[in-house]
Amino acid sequence: MNDAPAPVQTGSADAPAYVHLARAFAAEGVETLFTLMGDGNMHWATALSEEPGVRTYHVRHEHCAAAMAMGYALASGKVGVASVTCGPGLTQLSTALATAAQARVPLVVFSGDVPIDASFYNQRIDQAPVVAATGAHYISATSKKRMLELVREAFYIARTERRPVVLGVPYDLQKQTLPTPHEYVPSAAFIPDTKPRTPHPADLEQAAAAIAASDRVIVVAGRGVLRSGAEAECVALADLCGGMLATTLPVRGMFDHHPFGIGISGGFAREVGRELFGEADLIVAVGASLSHYTADGGSLFRNARVLHVDVEPLGLRHGRKAADLHLESDAKIGLAALVAALEARGRRPAAWRTPELARRIAEEPADSTEFAVEPGVMDPREAVAALDRAIPKTWEIVSGSGHCSYFHAQMRGRRAENFHTIREFGAIGNGLSYAVGVATARPDNNVVLVDGDGGFLMHVQELETVRRHGLKILFCVLNDGAYGSEIHKLRADGLDDGGAVFGRGDLGALARGFGLAGAVVTEPGQFEQLAEAFQAGDRAEVWDIHVSDQVTSPVMRKAHPKKR
The missing domain is CATH 3.40.50.1220 (TPP-binding domain)
Known part of the structure; x- marks a missing residue:
């Protein structure tokens, strides 16, 4: 067992429980919080935000709070922490929790829970089965006597089992005082100090x-x-x-x-x-x-x-x-x-x-297959090669999901420590949030997200979060104007792909609407000048990279050969 740190006093005897809970999280070493506040968590989130050294990022969607915490955990090696309100706030987390459980990402989510003394509450739901169905662990903190112990248990499980844990606290209990004493010993004091395993x-x-x-x-x-x-x-x-x-x-x-x-x-x-x-x-x-x-x-x-x-x-x-x-x-x-x-x-x-x-x-190229590329767009392999040449090899690369992910995975000469991806559960739409998490964990380096247009647009509202918090991130969107995996699968099966095609639009203009910089990229020669401008600038940018929807990855061709 590690040397036990000195117990932390979590607050005065008459302080409400949410103050003690916030102090306990701070004692666990929490430095970064991603939250969307509601009745069930706003008192706690405010209290934790007031703790010395804690940075709080207020987001626009609950799922994104958890996904940002996952990106932070991946890049920092620490437990990611997010917070949502009860009921609909909690149910929004299911995809992120399932992904974190399968990817073994250590995550603690502070969630409100329905008031235990309320005879009616319109956001009531049994939260434990929802969380358990994702593979995450749920702790119901309904005992005032054990409430701080349950915080320690949440962090202990997250750290030792590398899995997400949701701590649900009824928000009427959060306002009540706790029985004395209020000393808190962090989970690190109870984690066995074992040596690396040697082979037999x-x-x-x-x-x-x-x-x-x-x-x-x-x-x-x-x-x-x-x-x-x-x-x-x-x-x-x-x-x-x-x-x-x-x-x-x-x-x-x-x-x-x-x-x-x-x-x-x-x-x-x-x-x-x-x-x-x-x-x-x-x-x-x-x-x-x-x-x-x-x-x-x-x-x-x-x-x-x-x-x-x-x-x-x-x-x-x-x-x-x-x-x-x-x-x-x-x-x-x-x-x-x-x-x-x-x-x-x-x-x-x-x-x-x-x-x-x-x-x-x-x-030799990663994939030498030839395709007929329509005018005005690029082969995604050509686009990624040009991007790879334009941005420094030391920058952090966040890899999105979907069909386009094969192409940017072939970027070479970049250290594994600077590459960030969570691919488990097969969910698109997380890349933007992961990039925010990585940027908060590694503020001294430039962060680049490479993602597809379908996934990027799923949570594009978080560009407002990026602007409001002053994060400088480069968002590179490989835009084929469609859900790439779906159109190629439909075409391989000889079916109409119209339901998965949406057109490219102008994501650069959309970025400017959020107060960020944005540009449409249709030629490989544009990347170098854009990269120089981004380095000289002080805000996030979106590069809307128009690529052909005719180029299929080897993965797609192998899994879904065209029917003759």
Whole structure:
């Protein structure tokens, strides 16, 4: 157990409960709050906003408050905190909570709950089942005696289980006083102070033997590598084997500096990467969840065995066998031990690496398929390549969802630490909010969102939030004038796509209507000048990038081939 911090006095004896609750959140280290206030949470949110060091962002939609907190958690490594009122305020969170639960994002939401002494309340709903259905955890704080303990429990669960927790407090109770004493000990005092997990010698020997017997090894790194700082160990293992380096989508770019870094493992794999995965005889997946997407449904490396190095190694994942061999260990420690064991065996690099292969990795396009692009718009691959050249490699990139996400995932030479994506649950419409969360977590760097027009417009009202709080974010919208995934699926099935087509309009003008800068981009040559102006400016901008709706991603072509 960690050394227990000194108890925090949460307020005077006659202070209302919402003051003590706010002080307890502050004691948990909360520095940033995203909220939309109503009767059920406005007293608490105001009290927390008055705590020293707390920044509060008042948003326009409850879902966005939670999504912003998710983006903040992803970029900061801290627990994200949001707040909504009871009833309809809470029900608006279902998509965000489901996404956070599946993505294992630590999140605490302070929600009002219906007054316990009210015989009638028109916003009454049983909130616990709504939250539980999303996979999040609900805590009903109806005990004044245990109310502060329940705050600690919420943060403990969020931190140790990496999941969203909703703390529901009846708002008539929030105004009552609490029984004394009012001392609060934060959750960190109760989290076990365990050391990184080391591999079992027998498992280590089995893993080393499997690698030594393999000729074509690909090391695939996931978020666990980023968290444990094991990038160098991944490189050392691949170099020792003469193998390739790849990543899952969330840590895309980690090995772009390496001549044999082949990009993303999964449906977003580049052409040369897919070819090399097909040749591999062993995949060493490190700190990765081995999801359906990482293996492209099992088709990507069907001829290879899989060794999973993880603190929680998996045998079954998304209905398919995840791995053949398992090494239960912290990524950094486990890989260092594997390298040492292989060096002791005298392991020599295989002959897979060649100068010609390094050239192909560096020069060949991710997708070489040709399309007929209509006049006045760009091929999205061309647009993303121009954008990639125009904006500095050190900027934060937030990846939206939808059909367009394949194209901007191919941007290269950008560190994994500066790439932010939450793709679980398949919901579009979150990118703008995630970008706000990342911008608040990393205020000293420029933040760029790349998203599609359909998702961007779902919560475009938050541009007003961006302007009001003075956030400088660059919103790059790949605008095909439609819901991209839907039009390509409908076309593949030979059906009318009219219900998913809306036209491009002028999102630059829309941005200016919110008091921000905006421009329509129809030529690759526009990006460089726009980037220079954005860097010199002091406000957020929207670039409405008009792209063709005729270009389909490899993921879409594979999953939805056209009917003959």
